[in-house]
Amino acid sequence: xxxxxxxxxxTAAVDAEExxxxxLDQLTERLDLAVDRAMGEASLWAPELAARxxxxxEGDPAEAAHLLRAHRAALPRLAVSAPVATSELRVVRRISSxxxxxxxxxxxxxxVDYAGRLLDLLPEDEGRAHVTDESLAxxxxxHLHHDRGHKHSADPVAVERIPGNVLAILRExxxxxxxxxxxxxxxxxxxxxxPAWPGAPRSAWLQTMARGDTGSLVHLWWYGxxxxxxHEIPGELRHGALPVRITHPHTGAPVTVxxxxxxxxxxxxxxxxxxxQRHLGVGYGICFGHNERKSIAMAGLDLALAHYDAGSELHHxxxxxLDGLDSTGYVQHLKLPHxxxxxxxxxxxxxxxQDSNPSGETA
Numbered sequence: 001x002x003x004x005x006x007x008x009x010x011t012a013a014v015d016a017e018e019x020x021x022x023x024l025d026q027l028t029e030r031l032d033l034a035v036d037r038a039m040g041e042a043s044l045w046a047p048e049l050a051a052r053x054x055x056x057x058e059g060d061p062a063e064a065a066h067l068l069r070a071h072r073a074a075l076p077r078l079a080v081s082a083p084v085a086t087s088e089l090r091v092v093r094r095i096s097s098x099x100x101x102x103x104x105x106x107x108x109x110x111x112v113d114y115a116g117r118l119l120d121l122l123p124e125d126e127g128r129a130h131v132t133d134e135s136l137a138x139x140x141x142x143h144l145h146h147d148r149g150h151k152h153s154a155d156p157v158a159v160e161r162i163p164g165n166v167l168a169i170l171r172e173x174x175x176x177x178x179x180x181x182x183x184x185x186x187x188x189x190x191x192x193x194x195p196a197w198p199g200a201p202r203s204a205w206l207q208t209m210a211r212g213d214t215g216s217l218v219h220l221w222w223y224g225x226x227x228x229x230x231h232e233i234p235g236e237l238r239h240g241a242l243p244v245r246i247t248h249p250h251t252g253a254p255v256t257v258x259x260x261x262x263x264x265x266x267x268x269x270x271x272x273x274x275x276x277q278r279h280l281g282v283g284y285g286i287c288f289g290h291n292e293r294k295s296i297a298m299a300g301l302d303l304a305l306a307h308y309d310a311g312s313e314l315h316h317x318x319x320x321x322l323d324g325l326d327s328t329g330y331v332q333h334l335k336l337p338h339x340x341x342x343x344x345x346x347x348x349x350x351x352x353x354q355d356s357n358p359s360g361e362t363a
Contacts, residue, residue: 034064035051084242243259265296
């Protein structure tokens with residue numbers, strides 16, 4: 001189906017000699033999901049750099065992630081951040097599919113989940129005026145969005161709430177295995193320094209999924225997990241800001257240097273191997289930015305990976321096929337010259353045809 005092109009908003013826009021230019025704040029505030037996805041798949045938290053990558057890639061998320069990943073590889077590693085508990089997450093959105101009234105309540109936050117999928121067909125001038133009226137309204141802290149000198153925290157509509165954790169309730173009810181008194185907490189596997197192969201620890205597959213291609217991850221979770229007769233339940237989905245801390249080189253004290261927005265999901269299912277079915281299995285997913293589909297699929301795959309042996313096909317697929325740069329890179333290379341290879345294919349085809357018809361007769 002082909003629809004006619006819309007009329008231009010104004011003749012001035014058509015006659016303008018300079019091409020349209022997207023400002024970084026336009027990208028980070030109006031195309032924030034695209035910017036968040038690029039940061040997640042590049043495993044680099046840098047909103048302004050990600051906005052530049054999205055602009056340079058003309059909106060292609062895979063290319064934007066590739067640009068960011070390449071830039072990340074050239075950056076020095078100045079420090080290693082200290083571990084942070086997600087109980088410190090400053091929540092701006094928090095829902096639970098398992099409990100109607102979880103501790104701290106449901107916080108719907110900013111989402112399109114409950115809006116109709118109707119295309120916005122407002123004339124451009126009206127839509128621009130509507131957005132301008134919203135930006136001119138003062139925020140809760142009194143600053144104006146049209147002032148280019150204003151600064152935002154990790155989320156401009158942050159709600160100062162740190163609600164209780166649903167997983168803790170399930171542990172109190174005895175539905176989830178209690179934490180060990182002396183947990184084995186090995187150093188996390190760093191997939192940026194060592195390649196992850198089947199048999200790698202859980203920290204490796206969690207990192208691989210956190211920076212994997214969102215579409216591939218959701219597909220693998222949706223189609224590849226045939227081990228369960230029904231679906232797992234996301235007990236808690238949270239989106240908010242986590243502090244990033246490093247150790248001060250002189251005082252040795254922890255210092256909060258920034259905040260990073262993350263999406264976190266804990267899913268529950270009666271996994272057969274979870275303590276002989278006496279406890280629910282827990283799947284975990286967390287990724288940069290606001291990407292709920294990815295974190296939900298990640299938690300579901302985490303549950304599945306605990307069900308399968310380390311040498312299974314699912315472990316292979318998760319660790320070796322989810323990286324978007326690998327798959328798109330292979331596709332991109334097919335556009336390069338393959339003249340010699342194609343000539344050899346033709347030669348083999350001609351030779352096979354002569355062997356099957358040595359007399360030269362045609363049918």
